[in-house]
Amino acid sequence: MEERQLLKVASIYFSILGFTMYKHTVKNTRYAFNDLKTLMAKATPFRSGDALANLCADRYEERVAAQMCLADLPLKTFLSEMVIPYESDEISRLIIDTHDAGSFSAIASFTVGMLRDWLLSDAATTSSIQELKYAFTPEMIAGVSKIMRNQDLVLAAQKCEVVTKFRNTIGLKGRFSSRLQPNHPTDDLKGIAASIIDGLMYASGDAVIGINPATDNPATIYDLLQMLDSFIDKFSIPTQSCVLCHLTTTMQLMQQNAPVDLVFQSIGGTEKTNKSFGINLSLINEAYQAGLALQRGTVGNNFMYFETGQGSSLSANANDAVDQQTCEVRAYAVARHFDPHLVNSVVGFIGPEYLYDGKQIIRAALEDHFCAKLLGLPMGMDICYTNHAEADQDDMDNLLLLMGVAGCNFIMGVPGADDIMLNYQSTSFHDTLYIRKVLGLKPAPEFESWLIQQEMMDDDGKQIAVSSNHPLLKYAL
């Protein structure tokens, strides 16, 4: 605390004298960055959202100068200067208050650049990275990601293994899971059930069967939860359900004894963003405590499910002049506080004003996955784009392969990649089969056993053709 205050005083003193805290000289040009958040923003690989916020570097040279300056920055700086002040933002307070000074001491003398080189070295292993979970703050990890190439983000993320459990085990190395997303524009129960059958037949749904409802009507959501629960129960499917409504609606439904497995909420990385979502840390904690009491998991009890995405803070006018990627990573501090079963970024969903094209979407997804994994989150990815973005299915194929190699926990499974309720394109059930095939990955172990037992998959992970007499189909047809 004292050190932070001292640096703050020094910072004010220097700015009065006309000095700036962060400087870098390239040939004869001296680049100066007034504060940490400016340095972070200028060092960020280009994306439309930072241009919209008027935060990005003016030229390539300024961007690389900022990256050089950032590389030389001591990690300690991130503990003394917050991008949003401790006093004015509860997420800043959460970050500082949960920081583990003990484990940090091992890297206390590192600069950001040294951390990058260490992460890529053979000295950084799955377990040594895991031990640093709370030594890392979101801003440190956002900072290091900004000076990493795409291949660095893949390699370092691949070292991580974040395993979570509810009715099955997600995130083991060699496994690749899928959220079955059977959305329907009017929440029609039969329409949703048809998509669920389709997904299960194509071996999707181990991460969760998760519906985005078309309305936030509690009665409709109650019906959806009942349907999912009785279906999972009838066929003893080792998976969990979720209806992705607002947290307050889920809390109301838990009180009415609705069969809630995973408790969902979209979150952002500033207190103001979360206010715009109608939530705060204390409300999430209240929902967490209510969920904890249900004890509906069988192999474990990770039951929170969070979605995030770059640009949400700017979209809510709540970014406090912090670049969108740094805001995103701060949301992971919120997520990890509640031991979630699943977290994913909805990377391409937000639109071209934040991530303009395939190149920007791919870069952002790699950053989100890397940063979340380093901070200890069970990260998945909604590999997706909207129809007003400059992207198409080929960009998503590229990203899917990158995510598979990087060790992403799960992706979405949407019939034919076309979500008819949310009006965007994600990944299909076929995409999950494809990535498992080309990379030799398998579903979550409990789900794999169930697929084999149902004679839908053989021991080598190959799909078996089923007849219309299959119990699941007899039930549906």
Place this chain on the structure above:
Amino acid sequence: MEIQKIHIQNDPWFALRRFTQARIALGKTGVCIPVHENLQFKMAHAFARDAVYTKLDKDILVKGFGNFDLPFLLLHSRACDRKEYLQRPDWGRRLNDASVEILLKERNSVAYDICINIADGLSATAVNHHSIPLLQQLLPLINSNNFSIAPICLIEQARVAISDETGNLLKAKISMIILGERPGLSSADSLGVYLTYMPAIGNTDESRNCISNIRTEGLAYKTAAEKIVYLIKESMRLKISGIQLKDSNRLT
């Protein structure tokens, strides 16, 4: 060596297609989507890409307003064209100077209950197809509840939050905007409606209620109109809108 042609088999659950427009039971070759379905997908994406660039059909809309005997105003956001609109949502949320002038002239001492805005959003196709039929269902319900309606604002290159500015300038208690949603592959013409109680510049999403997917295969005009009027009445009664105002008309 003999090479056999691949015959794509229908999935045994093909009959489930009657329950949903979702792309289920596509079949497969190896683990991949068969060629025909793959190209159907690409064509749908082509439709959606084109829908983003359609324009409001002002002639048809204005003719439609004439049938309701309601005055209307033609307004424009600060985004000059589609390219600016896509990259600068902040400009799409605010009226240009000329439009503010128009509203200031229109503003009178009497406050209205409801300001109705109609805007292109991300699919003018949706607005061109569905806004007049929706109003046909909606306006009688609003009138039967004796709510007063401000002149209809028809706004080009606009986003949801522009309704805060129009509603505020016209002194309406509730500002409602009807606009085209982000086109999907099987729905390039889906309409959304957002309601805000006490509209003011700077309001965020938590202060709004939304009804989406209004289109032929989605939420019917009549049901949508009933939902909207239910929300208007509840909003007026409780003097709030947004997440605190649940759409709980099915709960007893």
